[in-house]
Amino acid sequence: MISSPPKLREELEVIRGMDDIPLIFDPVTGNYHRISRAGEVVLTYLDGTRTRDDLVAFLARADQRRAEALSGQIDTFLAALDRSGLLEGSEPPGKPKDRGRVRGSMMMPRIVLTRSLPRVLEPLAVVLRAVPARLLVLIAALGALAGYAFGFHTLFTVMPAPRDLAGPAFLLGTGVMLLYVLMHETAHALVAQMLGTPVRGLGVALLFYFMPVAYVDRTDAYRFRGRGGRVVLAMAGILSDGWFCALSGVIALNSGGLLRDVAVLVLGMQLLMLIINLNPLMPSDGYTALEAATGFTNARGRAFALLRHTVRREELPAYLANLSKAARRGHMAYGLFAVAYICLLAYATFRALPATVNLALSAVGR
Structure with missing residues (x-):
């Protein structure tokens, strides 16, 4: 039990995150601590002048029960505040142990490549901030849409034989795609820099310890309140991919031999990357943008729960019954889109299986 008058540490900051959820930011550790709205109210009274008993008496307002x-x-x-080191006199949180550039995770260890992106990107961010934000977004979006349309049309019109995509073309294409992925993450970092919430680092994560995935640490994106900015931050990578898709299409359309094969293979990888980034069943860029636009967290869970209860004709739980009609229709539409996505992906996988087998056989010389 906390006996002395509890007081929140002076340097802590209380902000609002996604879904308007209150958060305590600790600048010493760089961590965000989620609290309830009731807890946010209690924090305002943790000024060191009230004991624990004083707090209970004050908040109960003479109501014994x-x-x-x-x-x-x-x-x-x-x-909980004491364990987290958020109260004056509690165990100091201390700075995280310096573990070099490797960060552990149960299924995804991460390797930090650089923490200098904010310094590198700030000169460009200064120039872009001078341009009206809506104009920038319009140019980026229209260019990306045109780039995807041109690139994927080129992919299906100049597709070479599967055996031409094996060997050197595959190795070079994979290298180019890794560069594109790096630019994808840098686009997120640039938008974060423009919004005043610089990323903490750029690195590579090893999904399941063997699949490399580039990432930028956007933890501080919580600090930006505007929904529009959060949506653009989430979609920045997808928009930049559209422009690079156009570049790959131009190269594929105006070259031959190995260079054309590499460009076509990269276009195929970019199509796969777009599908992954729009995946409504994973915490993808598209899903993050949807949450940012609606202000809802766990939209996927709500959508599938709503579909399940509707199909079974079961009474809706309180958290779904309390949704507005517009929000309920939106979640239902999202759930149906997710189901359609699963069906389309299964169909495409089935249709692409013969070509995939042929490419694999060509790669081993059969």
């Missing part, structure tokens, strides 16, 4: 209920809740809340 309410005081008994609040007593345990206040104890739990204060204990």
Whole structure:
């Protein structure tokens, strides 16, 4: 039990994150701590002038039954703050141990390549901030749409034989695609820099310890409040990919031999990357943009729960029943889109299986 008058550390900052959820930012560790809205109210009274008993009495307002209920809740809340090192006099949180450039995770260890992106990108961000934001977004979006349309049309009109895509073409194409992925992540970082929420680092994560995936640490994107900016931040990589898709299409259309084969193979990888980034079943860029646009978290879980209860004709739980009609229709549409996506992906996989087998056989000389 916290005996002395609890006081929140002076340097902490309380902000609002996704879905308007209150967060405590600790500048010492760089961590964000999620709290409830009721907890946010309690924080305003943690000024070191009230003891734990004073807090209970003040919040209960002479209601004995309410005081008994609040007593345990206040104890739990204060204990959580104390364990996290957020109270004056609690165990200092300390800075995270310096583990070099490797960060551990159960299924995805991460290797930090650089933490200098904010310094590198700031000169460009200064120039872009001078351009009206809506004009920038319009140019980026129209260019990306045109780039995807041109690139994928080129992919299906100049597709060489599968055996031409094996060997050197595959190796070179993979190298170019890794560069494109790096530019994809840099686009996220550039938008974050323009919004005043610089990324913490650029690196490579090893999904399941063997599949390399580039990433930028956008933890501080919580700090930007505008939904429009959050949507653009989430979609920046996809928009930049559209422009690079156009570049690959131009090369494929105006070259021959190995260079054409590499460009076509890269276009195929870019199509796959777009499908992955629009995947409504994973925390993809598209899914993140949807959450940012709607202000909802766990939109996928709500959508499938709504579909399940509707199909089974079951009574909706309170968190779904309390949604507005517009929000309910939106979640239903999202759920149906996710189901259609699964069906389309399964169909495309089935149709592409023979070509995939032929490419694999060509790669081994059969």
